[in-house]
Amino acid sequence: MQPQGNFTIVARIRAGATDALRQLLASMNVRPGVVDPANAIVPFTRFPELHFARLVILVDRTADDLRAHGRQPPADPDLLAFLGDCDRSGAQLLDRLAVEAAPGLRRLFAFCEGFDADTDLRAWMQARSLRPAAAYVHYQGRTVVQAAQEAKLRRFLEDWLDANGGRSRSTTELHAAMQEAVAGAVAAGRLELAPLTPMPWSWRLGQTVHFVGGLLVALLSLPVLLLIAPLFLLFLRHREKTDPVVDLPAATDHVAALQTIEDHACTNQFTALGTVKPGWFRGLVLRASLLAVGFAARHVYGRGRLARVSTIHFARWVYLDGGRRLFFASNYDASLDSYMEDFINKVGFGLNLVFSNGIGYPRTRFLVLDGALHEQQFKRFIRRHQLPTEVYYNAHVGRTAVGMDVATAIRRGLEVRRPSPARAAAWLALFH
Amino acid sequence: MTRPEQHDVQALVGHGFSRLKAATYLLLRIADADPAQRWLATLPLTTVAEADARRGLQLALTASGLRALGVGDQLLQGFAAEFLAGMADPGRSRRLGDVDGNAPQGWSWGGNPDDEPHVLLALFARPGDLDDWQRELTTTATQRGLQVLTTLASAELDDREPFGFVDGISQPELDWDGTVRRTGELDPAYHQRIALGEFLLGYPNEYGQYTDRPLVEDPGADLPDTIDPDHAGAKDLGRNGTYLVFRHLAQDVRGFWRFLDRVADGDAARRQHLAELMVGRRLDGRPLAGLPDDFTFAGDPDGRLAPLGSHIRRANPRNGDLPPGNDGWLRRLLATFGFGHRQIRGDLVAASRFHRILRRGRDYGPQLSLPDALAPASAAEPERGLYFIGLNASLARQFEFVQGAWLASGRFDGREHESDPLVGTRDRGDALTAGAEFRFVDGGTRPQRLRDLPRFVQVRGGAYFFLPGIRAARHLLRARAQR
Numbered sequence: 027m028q029p030q031g032n033f034t035i036v037a038r039i040r041a042g043a044t045d046a047l048r049q050l051l052a053s054m055n056v057r058p059g060v061v062d063p064a065n066a067i068v069p070f071t072r073f074p075e076l077h078f079a080r081l082v083i084l085v086d087r088t089a090d091d092l093r094a095h096g097r098q099p100p101a102d103p104d105l106l107a108f109l110g111d112c113d114r115s116g117a118q119l120l121d122r123l124a125v126e127a128a129p130g131l132r133r134l135f136a137f138c139e140g141f142d143a144d145t146d147l148r149a150w151m152q153a154r155s156l157r158p159a160a161a162y163v164h165y166q167g168r169t170v171v172q173a174a175q176e177a178k179l180r181r182f183l184e185d186w187l188d189a190n191g192g193r194s195r196s197t198t199e200l201h202a203a204m205q206e207a208v209a210g211a212v213a214a215g216r217l218e219l220a221p222l223t224p225m226p227w228s229w230r231l232g233q234t235v236h237f238v239g240g241l242l243v244a245l246l247s248l249p250v251l252l253l254i255a256p257l258f259l260l261f262l263r264h265r266e267k268t269d270p271v272v273d274l275p276a277a278t279d280h281v282a283a284l285q286t287i288e289d290h291a292c293t294n295q296f297t298a299l300g301t302v303k304p305g306w307f308r309g310l311v312l313r314a315s316l317l318a319v320g321f322a323a324r325h326v327y328g329r330g331r332l333a334r335v336s337t338i339h340f341a342r343w344v345y346l347d348g349g350r351r352l353f354f355a356s357n358y359d360a361s362l363d364s365y366m367e368d369f370i371n372k373v374g375f376g377l378n379l380v381f382s383n384g385i386g387y388p389r390t391r392f393l394v395l396d397g398a399l400h401e402q403q404f405k406r407f408i409r410r411h412q413l414p415t416e417v418y419y420n421a422h423v424g425r426t427a428v429g430m431d432v433a434t435a436i437r438r439g440l441e442v443r444r445p446s447p448a449r450a451a452a453w454l455a456l457f458h
Numbered sequence: 459m460t461r462p463e464q465h466d467v468q469a470l471v472g473h474g475f476s477r478l479k480a481a482t483y484l485l486l487r488i489a490d491a492d493p494a495q496r497w498l499a500t501l502p503l504t505t506v507a508e509a510d511a512r513r514g515l516q517l518a519l520t521a522s523g524l525r526a527l528g529v530g531d532q533l534l535q536g537f538a539a540e541f542l543a544g545m546a547d548p549g550r551s552r553r554l555g556d557v558d559g560n561a562p563q564g565w566s567w568g569g570n571p572d573d574e575p576h577v578l579l580a581l582f583a584r585p586g587d588l589d590d591w592q593r594e595l596t597t598t599a600t601q602r603g604l605q606v607l608t609t610l611a612s613a614e615l616d617d618r619e620p621f622g623f624v625d626g627i628s629q630p631e632l633d634w635d636g637t638v639r640r641t642g643e644l645d646p647a648y649h650q651r652i653a654l655g656e657f658l659l660g661y662p663n664e665y666g667q668y669t670d671r672p673l674v675e676d677p678g679a680d681l682p683d684t685i686d687p688d689h690a691g692a693k694d695l696g697r698n699g700t701y702l703v704f705r706h707l708a709q710d711v712r713g714f715w716r717f718l719d720r721v722a723d724g725d726a727a728r729r730q731h732l733a734e735l736m737v738g739r740r741l742d743g744r745p746l747a748g749l750p751d752d753f754t755f756a757g758d759p760d761g762r763l764a765p766l767g768s769h770i771r772r773a774n775p776r777n778g779d780l781p782p783g784n785d786g787w788l789r790r791l792l793a794t795f796g797f798g799h800r801q802i803r804g805d806l807v808a809a810s811r812f813h814r815i816l817r818r819g820r821d822y823g824p825q826l827s828l829p830d831a832l833a834p835a836s837a838a839e840p841e842r843g844l845y846f847i848g849l850n851a852s853l854a855r856q857f858e859f860v861q862g863a864w865l866a867s868g869r870f871d872g873r874e875h876e877s878d879p880l881v882g883t884r885d886r887g888d889a890l891t892a893g894a895e896f897r898f899v900d901g902g903t904r905p906q907r908l909r910d911l912p913r914f915v916q917v918r919g920g921a922y923f924f925l926p927g928i929r930a931a932r933h934l935l936r937a938r939a940q941r
Binding site: 456 | 539552553669765795858872889898903905909
């Protein structure tokens, strides 16, 4: 097992260069929505530790919504964002990228401000790296290599059951026979299963310190929080009743552009950008909410789900311009409609907590109630803020997050020595 | 809540005309809008209030039909985006499984702009009464500026679908009296009674809200007043109407039984057992999991009785908003944060109530008995199958969700390489809907799998229609006169 890291590079695009950059990005795709994983600009396949990556042009389509708060929207430059999730720290991956993908990255970043032929690529990327305010990993520790090996193992065992399952045996005999078959295939080099090592001690120590520290801070600030709670609620309710709701349909051509690049495989990308409601109050609530989400993602939900949602592989929330704007990026299974349904029906409270601090969000109550339950308003809000992901790389094409969890459970169950009949039966049910 | 004006609702919403055993669907295109709409406006459409009608006539319009009638852009924009884009839109096809051999380019109607229907006239009658009436209507239609794109005659209504299963058993119960009142609270239980607004526009849906629909700001229009407080004073063109999904699905009955006969090595009992596992019901309609009627799958979490990927489990997982067994406020709270289930796949599919449809379709083609089905096809094999008709207020959240996320998906409920055993597309690779396998359990514990399932259902055509209320139909058919 190995901890996952990520990188987020956000750079200003030179004035007038956005269209040309978009063309270059399009050249990395086989067709819209489907990347050539070995393309010349960023040859993703050379990075076996990379789970997902994307290149997005961040153009704020909803900047004008700020007028609902009686303010003039600033003229923000277009931004290029380069994101990745990997089996090492983001900084380590950038080191490798700066060496092994240098020619392509140089071509790419030449469209950005402050980059020319003499620029130190690594330092330039480092200077434009942003730390997400919160990040979620579906299954902490599972590497790309492990997922691929386990997917193969699952297929191998299914094929074995087809051929050999017919003979009547007890569940434990079947388990033992399957163990033996795998051992044979591994010995013959037909299967590879790298042993699962525990997470490094440094990571575990870091987790513990962060967890205990977080709890301590929460505990210590509890009296103060309780003291200001009534005032906070008063303030919050006032804001919730008076904050303008911007409920506009997403432009037909915008939705069409988004749909063109969706549903080419069972996992999709989602990128959205919006402006935080002006004023200190919403800014503060958002910071606190993302702190809580990040803490929960790191310590509670690292094994197969984010609250009730088990279709998200990786997700992150990133501040832009020192907190004035926020963008969200995720990798999810199935179509956007079913993703939004999961959002609304399973984790509406979590979405409200964070995104109700964004301009135009459907009306909430007490920060977590209603909001996304305004189903159609919420879906319009999502589509309006969503941006087309120009390039999307997925090392797990064809595999869902849950499918990988099943494969991992199959592998772990297989390695159990002499399971009880009940345990063996529960393990076999993973093949149903 | 106001009781729906049943004189204003087309009868198909209330029932499937089961006493009228013959039916024909006329798909028409508008060639000359003026005479066409004048004639269509005179048609006596049957309403829910006419329970004993001896004939049934229903009218529905596609988006291109509305455009051909001269309905203006402003009004059109009030309709659902899915309806305006149409069923054959490429992004939609990837989700619905209308790819490869099922792609719209190969449909016999509806796949291309020039063979898209504008108007659907559905005729229901007693078997002897249909032909003359149909001929008369067709003749008049062609004299009044309409062209017949295709005439789809159904088989005489019985209770078996072409594969041989008793069909049409489980339908959501319409809440005509408005007893279902939703406020956004989670409901851990599964119910057959569903808010009227899920099937009829202009009434509160399962979120307690009003599904988007066209409104008209003209106090003089002969249309229902909206009861939606957010739009008080407006006239509601959607109210008492709904969206109608029409899919023309050819069923390869021989292919189905011959495939099963082969994998069962000719064992008749095994063959039937496999078919029943794929459907999730016995041939006579009894569910494999639980008792008839209001059953759920809560007692069969591992699919030992009805396989997890069986057809009826996909089409309606029959679950509440939370995994089963989470009663009491503490358990509900824990379940809300994701601690209400222990299995990996225990909470993937939830909240069936948002994804229900009313099925009103009928079969076509000659029936094939099981012994006949095992014989090879003759040279002039007649086609048989289903004219699927589904009614729902939200195409995206209801029909498209059920078809895409549950039936066509090759990854439903944590499964892999497995789309619906009956209606799956069987495309390969990493596509959203790829899957030609079927998993089940036999003898309690032993996992089994069928591979290389052929495609049993082929899409021949399809379109999204709007089934308007009576006053809304008249309003739309006057669109040109009013401009």
